Amino acid sequence: MINSTVAEISAALAAGDISSVEITQAYLDRIATLNGELNAFITVCEDSALLAAKAADDARANGNDSPLLGIPLAHKDIFCTKDILTTCGSRMLHNFVSPYNATVVERFIDAGTVLLGKTNMDEFAMGSSNETSFFGDVKNPWNTECVPGGSSGGSAAAVAADLCAMATGTDTGGSIRQPAAFCGVTGFKPSYGRVSRWGMIAFASSLDQAGPITKSAEDAALMLNVMSGLDKKDSTSIDRPVEDFTASLNEPLKGLRIGVPKQHFAEGLSAEVEQAVRDALAEYEKLGATIKEVDLTNSHLSVSAYYVVAPAEASANLSRFDGVRYGYRCEDPVDLEDMYKRTRSEGFGEEVKRRIMVGTYALSAGFYDAYYRKAQKIRRLIKDDFDRAFKEVDVIIGPTSPHTAFKLGSKSDPVSMYLEDIYTIAVNLAGLPAASIPVGIANGLPIGMQIIGKYFDEAKILNVAHQFQQHTDWHKQKSTAIVAASGES
Amino acid sequence: MALDKTEIEKIAHLARLHINESETAEVTTRITDILALIDQMQSVDTEGVEPLAHPLDLEQRLRADEITEENQRDRLQKLAPASEDGLYLVPKVLE
Numbered sequence: 001m002i003n004s005t006v007a008e009i010s011a012a013l014a015a016g017d018i019s020s021v022e023i024t025q026a027y028l029d030r031i032a033t034l035n036g037e038l039n040a041f042i043t044v045c046e047d048s049a050l051l052a053a054k055a056a057d058d059a060r061a062n063g064n065d066s067p068l069l070g071i072p073l074a075h076k077d078i079f080c081t082k083d084i085l086t087t088c089g090s091r092m093l094h095n096f097v098s099p100y101n102a103t104v105v106e107r108f109i110d111a112g113t114v115l116l117g118k119t120n121m122d123e124f125a126m127g128s129s130n131e132t133s134f135f136g137d138v139k140n141p142w143n144t145e146c147v148p149g150g151s152s153g154g155s156a157a158a159v160a161a162d163l164c165a166m167a168t169g170t171d172t173g174g175s176i177r178q179p180a181a182f183c184g185v186t187g188f189k190p191s192y193g194r195v196s197r198w199g200m201i202a203f204a205s206s207l208d209q210a211g212p213i214t215k216s217a218e219d220a221a222l223m224l225n226v227m228s229g230l231d232k233k234d235s236t237s238i239d240r241p242v243e244d245f246t247a248s249l250n251e252p253l254k255g256l257r258i259g260v261p262k263q264h265f266a267e268g269l270s271a272e273v274e275q276a277v278r279d280a281l282a283e284y285e286k287l288g289a290t291i292k293e294v295d296l297t298n299s300h301l302s303v304s305a306y307y308v309v310a311p312a313e314a315s316a317n318l319s320r321f322d323g324v325r326y327g328y329r330c331e332d333p334v335d336l337e338d339m340y341k342r343t344r345s346e347g348f349g350e351e352v353k354r355r356i357m358v359g360t361y362a363l364s365a366g367f368y369d370a371y372y373r374k375a376q377k378i379r380r381l382i383k384d385d386f387d388r389a390f391k392e393v394d395v396i397i398g399p400t401s402p403h404t405a406f407k408l409g410s411k412s413d414p415v416s417m418y419l420e421d422i423y424t425i426a427v428n429l430a431g432l433p434a435a436s437i438p439v440g441i442a443n444g445l446p447i448g449m450q451i452i453g454k455y456f457d458e459a460k461i462l463n464v465a466h467q468f469q470q471h472t473d474w475h476k477q478k479s480t481a482i483v484a485a486s487g488e489s
Numbered sequence: 490m491a492l493d494k495t496e497i498e499k500i501a502h503l504a505r506l507h508i509n510e511s512e513t514a515e516v517t518t519r520i521t522d523i524l525a526l527i528d529q530m531q532s533v534d535t536e537g538v539e540p541l542a543h544p545l546d547l548e549q550r551l552r553a554d555e556i557t558e559e560n561q562r563d564r565l566q567k568l569a570p571a572s573e574d575g576l577y578l579v580p581k582v583l584e
Binding site for chain 2: 097192238298305315333335345348358361364370375377378418430
């Protein structure tokens with residue numbers, strides 16, 4: 001059942017058709033077969049996973065029937081997991097065994113899930129291809145010469161290759177949605193504040209959000225039910241009741257107003273991605289939705305503003321990595337300054353150092369107004385564009401990425417890599433929720449479509465995504481390379 | 490805006506990063522390229538626009554000033570590269 005959805009596995013566990021120990025072992029065996037090639041996992045927790053699976057089976061025998069009980073899960077290696085290595089994809093934390101669980105981790109433990117391991121990621125979540133990890137590149141299961149996307153590349157590849165039933169990711173500029181698009185899976189970024197960031201290693205505090213990466217919108221809803229909700233330990237988490245995100249999945253779409261931003265269908269969008277998204281929109285019209293063009297006027301400024309705000313916040317967040325209290329420390333420092341400088345220069349990779357430098361510059365005396373404050377004003381303009389559009393439409397739909405997954409090593413210029421997130425970044429700047437779902441395949445590589453919702457309207461996005469998945473089967477497509485490797489169904 | 494070597498060294502020092510002689514040219518080019526991307530922001534007039542720090546303009550929630558956590562120094566200090574008697578050890582700061 002390794003290629004089944006969480007909902008299907010949950011039903012099978014409830015019916016007694018399979019045990020958590022059996023399905024956990026099946027995933028562990030598959031990880032052992034495929035992880036060498038895909039490099040999706042940094043740490044695999046065989047022993048503790050089987051213990052947790054056994055405990056879940058026992059709890060079920062005693063009457064516990066929570067929806068995610070006994071379901072095998074992978075966490076992006078950005079979430080602190082108690083007594084388990086937590087690296088954030090970096091040499092800086094290559095030896096960091098976390099003394100505590102992130103709130104997100106704790107909530108999935110309370111829900112009875114089984115932790116299979118920690119997935120690979122771009123270093124400190126900075127990247128769009130999972131090529132900056134200290135632990136090596138992740139390969140796209142659809143074509144191992146291609147990137148899986150980033151920064152949650154390991155989680156997306158793991159779900160796509162059936163190495164786990166579900167995974168967590170984080171999204172600061174597109175890091176859940178873009179790898180979901182490149183790997184043909186469903187990725188969801190909740191509204192800012194929906195999910196606690198406590199214990200989630202910080203990249204850009206005003207943008208970061210944790211979210212699910214799954215085979216279906218229904219599965220994402222099941223995960224969001226567990227992940228969401230006020231956490232007093234995260235002062236940016238929103239005090240808003242957590243609804244049942246599965247409750248309105250089956251609402252009919254008649255009367256749904258879809259906004260299509262003209263800026264997301266302009267120069268730079270590849271023909272095959274555009275066609276797949278337009279075909280999906282036609283499908284929505286058949287289901288009763290109406291389509292209307294919307295104008296996100298300041299869209300073209302989102303990448304610029306983001307590459308001030310995110311590096312600036314990162315430069316502050318990463319200043320804690322100094323070799324004093326935990327993590328990497330350089331050898332034989334001659335004095336304190338040497339220790340700080342060499343620890344950080346040796347512990348961080350090139351992209352991280354670049355972004356720290358840009359952020360430091362943007363916040364330094366004489367430049368704060370021209371850069372950080374200006375970027376915050378652009379953020380206001382971008383949010384206002386969305387607020388205006390959402391007065392007339394219920395969701396905004398467009399491509400997640402301008403093209404399908406590119407070849408490993410093909411983008412050596414940082415700026416060209418930054419432009420990968422051209423459709424996703426504005427969503428983080430505004431703090432809105434958004435998902436990516438598979439809507440096509442071109443040249444053997446998946447195509448993702450982005451669905452953006454109003455603040456805290458995750459349920460609507462999930463409904464819109466789920467209805468598409470009820471009427472089409474793009475989300476069920478599998479890489480033939482991976483099916484061949486498995487030898488089982 | 491193009492940066493020169495002195496500015497790159499100054500930023501590196503602020504960030505407590507060390508850039509080798511051999512890397513300086515490349516780092517300077519890369520950062521200058523990124524700054525060119527960022528400079529596109531200057532193309533729009535934002536006079537009178539309120540900066541946005543939080544999407545919902547929420548303010549920091551406060552709590553009562555009460556002790557609710559336990560001191561876990563010894564447990565947490567086990568993670569340190571070097572520590573002794575409850576102190577973190579680093580190279581000498583003062584001569």
